[in-house]
Amino acid sequence: MPRSSFVGGNWKCNGTCNSVSSLTQSLSTTTSNIVGAEVVVAPSTLHLPFVFKNIRGPIQVCAQNISSTGSGAFTGEISAEMLHDFGIRWVILGHSERRKFYHESDELIGEKVRYALLKKLSVIACVGESLEERKNDETTNVVTRQLKAISDNVSDWSRVVIAYEPVWAIGTGEVATPEQAQTVHETLREWISKEVSSSVAEDVRIIYGGSVKPGNSKLLFEKADIDGFLVGGASLKAEDFAAIIKSTL
Numbered sequence: 001m002p003r004s005s006f007v008g009g010n011w012k013c014n015g016t017c018n019s020v021s022s023l024t025q026s027l028s029t030t031t032s033n034i035v036g037a038e039v040v041v042a043p044s045t046l047h048l049p050f051v052f053k054n055i056r057g058p059i060q061v062c063a064q065n066i067s068s069t070g071s072g073a074f075t076g077e078i079s080a081e082m083l084h085d086f087g088i089r090w091v092i093l094g095h096s097e098r099r100k101f102y103h104e105s106d107e108l109i110g111e112k113v114r115y116a117l118l119k120k121l122s123v124i125a126c127v128g129e130s131l132e133e134r135k136n137d138e139t140t141n142v143v144t145r146q147l148k149a150i151s152d153n154v155s156d157w158s159r160v161v162i163a164y165e166p167v168w169a170i171g172t173g174e175v176a177t178p179e180q181a182q183t184v185h186e187t188l189r190e191w192i193s194k195e196v197s198s199s200v201a202e203d204v205r206i207i208y209g210g211s212v213k214p215g216n217s218k219l220l221f222e223k224a225d226i227d228g229f230l231v232g233g234a235s236l237k238a239e240d241f242a243a244i245i246k247s248t249l
Contacts, residue, residue, distance in 0.1 A: 005221070005248035006161050006205045006228035008062060008124055009041040009235025010092060020047045021054075026238035028056035034242070036249050037228070040090050040124075041235065045078055052087060062090035062124070065098060068111040080119035091116050092230075094126040094150065096167045106149035113160075114153035122159035124230060125150045126209070127188070131168035143184060144191050151196060162188060162206045163230040169210030171232060178219045178226075181208045185225035214243035221248050 015023070020043060031039065034057070042062040043051045052061045067077035083091065093116065094109040109125075116123050127146040129139045143164065154160055164184050169175050176184075185206045193201035208220055209230030220226055228248050234240040 003203065003205050003227050005037040006207055007037055007039050007241075007245045007248060008090075008092070008161075008163070008207070008228075008230045009039075009241055010064065010095070010209075010230060010232050011041065011043045011047075011236060012064070012097070012232065013044055014236060015044060015047055017050075020050060023236065023238060024051050024054050027059060027241065028054075030238045030242035031059055031245060032057045034058050034245055034249070037245050039245055042090075042092055048088065049086070060090060061088055062092060063088055064092050064095070066091050066093070066112060066116060066121070068108060068115055070115075080116050080121050084119055084121060088121070090122050090124065092124045092126065092163075094146065096126065096128050096165055096170060100167070106146055109146075110149040110153040113150050114155070117153075117155050117159060122161075124161045124163050124207075126163045126165050126230070128165040128167050128170075128210075134166065134168060139184060140187055143188060147188060147191060148195070151192070157196070157200045157204055160204065162204060163209050164188060164206060165209035165230060171211070173211055175211040175213075175216055176208070178223050181220055182223035182225055185223070189225050212244060214240050214247070217244045217247040 039058055040060045040062040042064045063083050066080050071079045071081050093112045098104045113123055127143045129142040133142050166176050189201050205227040207228040207230050208226050212229045212231045213234050
């Protein structure tokens, strides 16, 4: 059975009350007739309640991060329990910006994955190499190391999407060629087949992120092991995001 496509929009730390309201309304209109792709958007934590209550159509709402702990005396954190109680069912974990700027280790990301799944959230788990690591031919070692830390903590693969996001292509305007992306996606799927199971490898969706735009999404999606996208800047433009989604149908 073919894997259904998956497209996520990561709004990162962007948006005002007015811009988020406008984007939510526009997305509700431009994606209203889309059928066949699973779609989520991830606003900032501050904007989650507004988007959750006002988005229409096929779009689900996703958080950008959670703590590795539960509710309690953890100032500044947001817990998986809170998200689930509110009705949020997805979270992005392991994004390169969390790894780089907030020093999140493979171990911590694994703990977050475990906790999210335990609390009934589904996870978009990110892996990806830096430009220096790619130049040093370390891509396979890096992404499989990151994937192992995630895999060791997965209790239900049906609620996990893997996102390959080469760090050198995020927000830079650079994008992996379809062939470069397919090579890594194939490597990840082969690792899962060997280390987890062939059935999980066949079913799990592996999506690409890194300067995805309407102009390159179709060629990327044509590759056998690319099941969709995690979109950054282009997800802040309703027409561009809708076009990327439609390229996966």
